[in-house]
Amino acid sequence: MSDVTTQHAGLAVRASDAEREHTVALLQRSFADGRLTQAELEERAGAAYAARTRAQLSDLTADLPAALKKPPRSGMVLDPCLLCILLCVCPPAGLVYWLLSLASTQQQPARGRQQPSTVLR
Template sequence: MSELQMRVSDEDRERTAQQLQHAFTEGRLTQPELEDRLELAFTAKTYGDLLELISDLPAAEPRVGELVELEPKNGNLKRSGDWAVPRRLRVSSKYGSVELDFSEAVITHPVVDVELDLAYGSAKIILPEGAVANVDGFHSDWGATKTSDVPSRPRPGALCLVISGRAKYGGLTVRYPRKRWFTH
């Protein structure tokens, strides 16, 4: 399933409505055009439906937290604990490995896109329990892609990570947190 076919949230509909209203205030849309498009925006079911309404308008200014690009030069990259996850995360690493632990992160989006561009390193992604991960868009030239019992189909109410990109000499592992055993 492409991202354009994925179902949208109320927040996505509201964001599109705000972009339409902004275009109206700039004189790009007439009152009847605005009303027609707003009606369609609030009844939209997929990202493709919303994109159709704004494709002839200038792109909105990127919102803070929408896209974050991380590019460690020669070391490893690790994000874990209580960190804010953007809607889109792009990670480029030439020599280091990448570990993204989403298990305790603050995630406000139902779908998070993670794009990896790795040359000589591998990536490990740790999901919160119940989350799903689609790795169909990820390719490794000389490594393996392991998903350790992580489902790939979206589920109602569950976080969905869409992982794309490539690794030249490394692989990708996607898993849930390890179980901790405590003794008294």
């Protein structure tokens, strides 16, 4: 199957609440940037909450810049239930899980700023 076919098949998938919220957040940022009027924001936000598929959500943001559409990836998200289970069953594993979730949620350095590099010899 080609990438285009896969992409179109992905748009037919039912949208999740998180995807609807992401679309509304994108619309709100676009309104704040002056790309949408108040009426357009209200109309599109209502349509986003009523959308059933990813394609319907995609249509609401098709005329907005592509750079805004990519949701930020936070890496690993801490699951409190899993953390509790790991801490009860195997405390070292729970500690490692917690530390990894902390490390993955820290922000990346700003672009253009160089971090000191470590040279291993």
